[in-house]
Amino acid sequence: MHIDILSLFPQIAAAPLAESMIGKAQERGLVTIRSHNLRDWTTDKHRTTDDTPYGGSQGMVLKCEPVFAAVEQLRTAESRVLLMSPAGRPFTQRTAEELVKVPHLILLCGHYEGVDQRVIDHLIDGELSIGDYVLTNGALAAAVVTDAIVRLLPGALGDAQSAPDDSHSSGLLEFPHYTRPVEFRGWRVPDVLLSGHHAEIAKWRHARALEKTRRIRPDLLAGQ
Numbered sequence: 001m002h003i004d005i006l007s008l009f010p011q012i013a014a015a016p017l018a019e020s021m022i023g024k025a026q027e028r029g030l031v032t033i034r035s036h037n038l039r040d041w042t043t044d045k046h047r048t049t050d051d052t053p054y055g056g057s058q059g060m061v062l063k064c065e066p067v068f069a070a071v072e073q074l075r076t077a078e079s080r081v082l083l084m085s086p087a088g089r090p091f092t093q094r095t096a097e098e099l100v101k102v103p104h105l106i107l108l109c110g111h112y113e114g115v116d117q118r119v120i121d122h123l124i125d126g127e128l129s130i131g132d133y134v135l136t137n138g139a140l141a142a143a144v145v146t147d148a149i150v151r152l153l154p155g156a157l158g159d160a161q162s163a164p165d166d167s168h169s170s171g172l173l174e175f176p177h178y179t180r181p182v183e184f185r186g187w188r189v190p191d192v193l194l195s196g197h198h199a200e201i202a203k204w205r206h207a208r209a210l211e212k213t214r215r216i217r218p219d220l221l222a223g224q
Contacts, residue, residue, distance in 0.1 A: 001031045001100070001153060004074050005142045006067070007109035008049060010035035012139035013146070022147055025156040033146060035139075038062075041069040050112055059113035067119050071106060078103040081124045084138035084145070085110045088127030093168035095128070096148040107145060109138030171220060172213045175205035 005013045014035035017023065025031050039047040043065070050060040071081055080102045082088075089095070099105060108115070108124060120127070130141045150156055178189040192204045213220050 001102075001150075002104045003031065003033045003146055003149075004104075004106045005033070005035045005109065005139070005146070006038055006070050006074075006106065007035065007137065007139040007142065008038055008111050009109075009137055009139050010037050012137065013109070013143040016143050017146055017150075021156060021158075022150050025150050025153060028155065030153050030155055031150050033150075036070065036074075038066050038070055041066040041073070053113060057113065061113050062111060062115040062119070064116045064118050067108065067115060068123055071108065071123055074106055076104055079106055080104070080126075081106040081108065082145075083108045083110060083115065083120065083124045083127045084129075084141040085114065085127045086129050086132070086134050087114075088129035091128045091130045091145055091148070093148070096145075096152055099145075100149050100152040105149070107142040109142050111137045168220075170209070172206075172209040173217060173220070175209040175212070 007013055014033075017033055017035075018026075022031075022033075026033055038049050042048055048063070049066050050062050053059070053061045075081060080099070082105065084107060108119075128141075128145060130144050135141060178193060182189050182194065190204065192200055195201070
């Protein structure tokens with residue numbers, strides 16, 4: 001899998017993705033992640049990537065020229081181009097499971113007041129949002145999306161069952177976890193987890209996951 005991230009601040013996305021399991025996935029050749037500076041596709045001496053909006057408004061808008069030039073150079077027949085934007089489709093675990101099947105992703109990071117509408121109308125394949133809030137730039141969002149996708153690649157996590165057991169993968173929040181010691185300050189690990197009875201442990205975990213989801217995120221149960 002290949003992921004290209006286009007940003008005015010490429011290191012914001014690149015730095016966290018070089019660490020931990022995502023960094024190891026790159027070292028093992030499971031994925032190639034490249035963060036590019038949009039200024040590399042400018043043609044003027046000032047490397048201009050943004051300008052004031054027509055019609056008058058606060059802030060700056062990313063210009064068409066460098067964005068089109070960058071995407072058109074990187075895009076292949078297997079690419080999907082997505083703009084990170086607070087106005088985009090909500091990014092969920094299901095979205096990550098869909099996108100991990102795409103051989104090449106190009107993530108365009110919005111900045112300032114956004115991008116020229118012609119980029120949205122004629123260049124990208126869709127918009128993604130990681131939540132109903134606004135960040136200073138889309139590079140942070142691109143790093144989040146990339147992390148969520150890459151960890152689903154076979155071999156990216158140490159245990160093949162880790163991703164399917166995560167919160168949201170089953171439609172429920174994840175069940176509680178415990179480790180040594182068995183007792184801490186009078187709080188004891190539930191006996192069922194010490195029993196070695198796998199069927200009962202699975203039953204307990206499902207019940208706790210359902211209980212937790214009902215308490216914290218009842219909206220996830222609405223369609224069940």
